[in-house]
Amino acid sequence: MKKYQLGEFEEIVMLTIGILYKEAYGVAIKKEIETRLSRDVSMGAMHTALVRLEDKGYIKSFDGEATEERAGRPRKYFQITALGKKAMTYTKETRDSLWKAVPKVVWELNGIFQ
Amino acid sequence: MRNNPPPFFHRFFQWYCKPKLRDFIEGDLIEEYNERIRTFGKRKADFRFALDVIKLFRPGIIGRDKNFNRINNLAMLQNNFKIAFRNLQKNKVSSVINIFGLTTGIASCLLIMLFIQYELSFDKFQEKGNRIARVIMEYSFDGAPDSQKGNFTSTKVAPVFSRTFPEVERAVRISDLYTIVKHGEELITEKEFLHVDSSFFDLFHYELVKGSVGKAFHGINKLVLTESTAKRYFDSEDPIGKSLLIGTTSTPYEVVAVVKDYPTNSQIKFDFLGSFSSMGANQESTYYNANYTTYLLLRDEYALPTLQEKLHPFMEKESKGTGSHMRFFLERFSDIHIYSPYDAFVPNTSLGYMYIVGGVALLIIIIVCFTYVNLCTARSVERAKEVGIRKVSGAAKAQLFWQFIGESFVLCVLSLITSLAVVGAVLPFFNQLVGKQLTFDGLLNPAFLLGAFGVTITISFLAGAYPALILSGLQPAKVLKGVFRNTNSAKWVQQSLIVFQFAISILLIVATLVIQNQLYFIQHEKLGYDREHVVQLRINWDMPHDKAEVLKQELNAIPGVVSVSRCGNSPVRIISGYTMAKGWAENDEFMSVNANPTDTDFLKTTELELVTGSNFTIQDMKDAGVEDWEKKQYHFIINESACRKLGWTPEEAIGQKMFVNRPGYVRGVMKDFNFKSMHESIAPLVFFTETTGSVVLVKTTGTNIQETLDAAKEKWKTLVPERPFEFQFLDDSYNRLYESEQQLSQVMNVFAAIAIILATLGLFGLSSYMIQQRTKEIGIRKALGANLSSLLVALSGNFLRLVVIAILIACPIGYLAMKQWLNGFAYRIDLQWWIFLVSGLSALLIAAVTVSIHSIRASRANPVNSLRSE
Structure with a gap:
């Protein structure tokens, strides 16, 4: 039974929000992911992920300043909530436990069959 | 420099994006955009x-804040319905008026729809309907300008056509004649007796x-019965192989099959089908003797125009040298009932009639709608405060609009339910009114x-739209500040609707009066x-002359x-066609004419008047009665029109040689009289001495008619044992000529009554509200010393002015419309001024009474009550 649902891309988005800390808003998150993971992120995918995460209560948002560059639209900054943190830890822990469960021999034998 | 993203995609994004997300995603988009530039x-x-916008078009982003809206809508909807029902209960009078009005309107509309649906459903069940054509014959004589056209053909058409034209697959000839069938000891005249070729079933x-x-x-004297007829004659016995005695000769016909009763919405209607060959009428020598209807089954549905093209050249060849022109036209079977001027075996529907009835139903719906509009706008004063409060609490205009539309919808649905019940209840009467057999089943099918x-x-x-617009557009500040009155535009609309309603009502009254007057004129x-007091009996047309004379004497001996x-025919309707010529020579010009074989007593029995000359003599009858056709000599009595057509003065005509069927001399000239319907003007007519004829006219004194008839019946049994004693009064058969007019008159009566009642109800409701609004004014007037009559004038005058305007509008329209209708009659009443006066005055009177009910109550109220509170 899954306690916390967090998809791969969602996890990335959350981690990026964490990295950016107080500067996490749409365009910044997108750029951060693009540079760090060197992959293209579409506006659509990211915003759907953000909406979903907010619906789940893993992140919360607050309105920021409106700038000339954004034609007067406010920025919306995201922050990880306590629940979000739990979800991330949970995901990481399950991952780790899975990692640990993989017998060492798997890594060593890889070479033989290659 | 500011750059703007592509406007189309920008707007598209703004349109689909959730409002909550819109701003900041838009911000992101623009920020990115600027950076990319x-x-x-x-x-x-x-x-x-553009790509970003398209990629954003996905479920999480699209939407209109569903969560928030859904709950709200449901609650609002419930609330709206609650308010609607409360309002219905609160304003009982206007609710009852509205529901009554709407019910009547919808019910009339449903009935008309049923009627039209029934008419349109005719013959739809025939699988091969679009491949069947009916043959119409037109003929004229060389040199004669007029031609005859109708659904009659001779027995020659069917075999010749199916041999000559590859388009014709099968053909059937049908003859419908009243036929006498023996049931036990009793003779019954069966009206739905068709003689058909066996191809009928193909x-x-x-x-x-x-x-x-x-x-x-195949073969002669075979019979097919419908199920109900079989039950009538054989009860529960198996009729197959048994015989029925048919006709005056009591020929046994063998029953070979029983088929299901035919649907009523069919142009072909029968209880009996006899084999065509039993009549012994089959001949291929002439296209005349056209007493049969021919239907053709074509190869496919597209063959009709091709065949039609071949017919005229073919007939040109066929009728060469016969001295006559003959042409055939094809009618598509499925179009006959609605479009053809020639009846099938049931009367066709008339498009005009359907339009009139449908138009009247539409007018009623309009009146009903107007009543509703008027009552609602009048009540807007009451509901103004509600609208104000709602608007202050944040209701949008659109929400209010739909609330009021919803209210009218609730009312309409309630009325629909009641009107279904009403339709079920009045259907039998409606059937009588329009002379159809509509069933409630037609009402319950899903499409309907x-x-x-x-x-x-x-x-x-x-x-609902207009009141809803008015109400939802009210300004809350104005409404809540103090006293609110109807806007000027609303008043203007209300008044013009009243004018319109009354104009329609007056129009219908005028139409009803004119139709009834014309009918009265025709009938009297x-x-x-x-x-x-003239009774018509039927005998065999070939009953020997001396036998008929005995019958006449015996009947004459009866007291009364x-x-x-x-x-040959009673004077009510003489349509049998002959040709006449001046003189006996071969090359004389032939003209078509209506003619009627009569005897010496015809003039006396019908009291037709001679202008000059004398009646037929017994010797004349003997001249006509000789067996040898070549030696037969006729005598004629012609009417004034025939006299003119032949170019004689009445005095000149006496003793002239002339030719109708056989050569003869003119004995007398009679006054013109109407021997067809009043739709047609009087045509030339010839009576000739002939010793055959299937009608016996008996003129009675009119006293003790039943005794006279009983005595006649006794004698009939011994003298004419081969025929049932069935009589018909001439004035009945005369009135039957105008059945459709009578139907129209009845329909108009009913609908005009409904229209005027509805209009009155509307006025009743409206005046009550209008006067309620003026209670303070009345109070002040009374306090200043106005008396009852001056108050009445002040209150009612406004409404009556509207009715007068309605009269002014309706009268010219009514005049033109009814003039048009009357033009269909060759003999008609003048449109007299009193018809319009009566219609106008009655509308005025009804309006005055309606309005004064409220006015009087308002004027008699104590002014203290209305002025006390502010």
């Missing part, structure tokens, strides 16, 4: 922007119950119910012959009988 240039940025739909219609129906629901929604929209017009005559 700096790095990639405008074109690429534009492209990427063309037309039938459901076999028993026996077979294939080879069994859907249609009815559609009408209801339309009405609720038509009637002196036609030139006596049709009162004035005179008896044997003839």
Whole structure:
């Protein structure tokens, strides 16, 4: 039974929000992911992920300043909530436990069959 | 420099995005866009922007804040319905008026829809309907300008056509004659007796119950019965193989099959089908003797025009040298009932009649809608405060609009339910009114119910839209500040609706009065012959002359009988066509004419008047009665029109040689009289001495008519044992000529009454509100010393002015419309001024009474009550 649902891309988005800390808003998150993971992120995918995460209560948002560059639209900054943190830890822990469960021999034998 | 992203995609995004997300995603988009312009240039940025917008078009982003809206809508909807029902209960009078009005309107509309649906459903069940054609014949004589056209053909058409034209697959000839059938000891005249070729079953739909219609129906004296007829004659016995005695000769016909009763919405109607060959009428020598209807089964549905093209050249060849022109036209079977001027075996529907009835129903719906509009706008004063409060609490205009539309919808649905019940209840009367057999089943089929629901929604929209617009557009500040009055535009609309309603009502009253007057005129017009107390009996047309004379004498001997005559047709309707010529020579010019074989007593029995000359003599009858056709000599009595056509003065005409059927001399000239319907003007007519004829006219004194008839029946049994004693009064058969007019008059009566009642109800409701609004004014007037009558004038004058305007509008329209209708009659009443006066005055009177009910109550109220509170 899954306690916390967090998809791969969602996890990335959350981690990026964490990295950016107080500067996490749409365009910044997108750029951060693009540079760090060197992959293209579409506006659509990211915003759907953000909406979903907010619906789940893993992140919360607050309105920021409106700038000339954004034609007067406010920025919306995201922050990880306590629940979000739990979800991330949970995901990481399950991952780790899975990692640990993989017998060492798997890594060593890889070479033989290659 | 500011750059704007592509406007189309920008707007598209704004349209689909959730309002909550819109601003900041938009911000992100624009920020990205601007950055891209700096790095990639405008074109690429534009492209990427568009791509982003399209990629954003996905479930999480699209929407209209569902969560928030859904709950709200449901609650609002419930609340709206609650308010709607509360309002209905609160304003009982206007609710009852509205529901009553709408019910009547919808019910009338449903009935009309049923009627039209029934008419349109005719012959739809015939599987091969679009491949069947009916043959119409037109003929004229060389040199004669007029031609005859109708659904009559001779027996030659069917075989010749199916041999000559590859388009014709099968053909059937049908003859419908009243036929006498013996049932036990009793003789019954069966009216739905068709003689048909066996190909009938290849063309037309039938459901076999028993026996077979294939080879069994070939040959003479075979019979197919419908289920109910079989039950009537054989009860529960198996009729197959048994015989019925048919006709005056009591020929046994063998029953070979029983088929299901035919649907009523069919142009072909029968209880009996006899084999065509039993009549012994089959001949291929002439196209005349056209007493039969021919239907052709074509190869496919597209063959009709091709065949039609070949017919005229073919007939040109066929009728060469015969001295006559003959042409055939084809009618598509499925079009006959609605479009053809020639009746099938049931009367066709008349498009005009359907339009009139449908138009009247539409007018009623309009009146009903207007009543609703008026009552609602009048009540807007009451509901203004509600609207104000709602608007202050944040209701949008659109929400209020739909609330009021919803209210009218609730009302309409309630009315629809009641009107369905009403339709069920009045259907039998309506059937009588329009002379159809509509059933409630037609009402319950899904398509029809859907249609009815559609009408209801339309009405609720038509009637609800204007009040809803007015109400939802009110300014809350104005409304809540203090006293609110109807806006000027609303008043203007209300008044014009009242004018319109009354104009329609007056129009219908005028139409009703004119139709009734015309009918009265027709029914009481002196036609030139006596049709009162004249009884018509039927004998065999070839009953020997001396036998007929005995019958005449015997009947004449009965007390109460004035005179008896044997003839071809009664004077009510003489349509049998002949040709006449001046003189006896071969090359004389032939003209078509209506003619009637009569005897010496015809003039006496019908009291037709001679202008000059004398009646037929007994010797004349003997001249005509000789067996040898070549030696037959006729004598003629012609009418004034025939006299003119032949170019004689009445005095000149006496003793002239002339030719109708056989050569003869003119004995007398009679006054013109109407021997067809009043739609047609009087045509030339010739009476000739002939010793055959299937009608016996008996003129009675009119006293003790029943005794006279009983005595006649006794004698009939011994003298004419081969025929049942069935009589008809001439004035009945005369009135039957105007059945459709009578129907129209009845329909108009009913609908005019409904229209005027509805309009009155509307006025009643409206005046009550208008006067309620003026209670303070009345109070002040009274306090200043106005008396009852001056108050009445002040209150009612306004409404009556509207009715006067309505009269001014309706009268010219009514005049033109009814003039048009009357033009269909050759003999008609003048449109007299009193008809319009009566219609106008009655509308005025009804309006005055309606309004004064409220006015009087308002004027008699104590002014203290109305002025006390502010």
